[in-house]
Amino acid sequence: MQTIETKYVGATNYRGSRIIATASGSDTKITVSYDSGQPDEDMHEMAAIELCIKLGWEGKMIGGHSKHGMVWVFDESLSPRFEVVNAVEAA
Secondary structure: OOEEEEEEEOOOOOOOOEEEEEEOOOOOEEEEEOOOOOOHHHHHHHHHHHHHHHHOOOOOEEEEEOOOOEEEEEOOOOOOOOOOOOHHHHO
């Protein structure tokens, strides 16, 4: 399964704020300038889309927040998966 991790990097003396998207199992990455006028999730999504275009990946991706930004995975029907039903009662 292919994944993409996106993370926000703050401005420095030399570069503005940006989002870096990195492909799993690869050193392939892209950097997108951060537009503070856009919602944060939209900026992460844009970076993930740009990386998919660069790599020629197609399909539906689902994103979720992580400790360092967001992680994007393909929604593939043959991938291992699980479903949590009523997690409050299961705990």
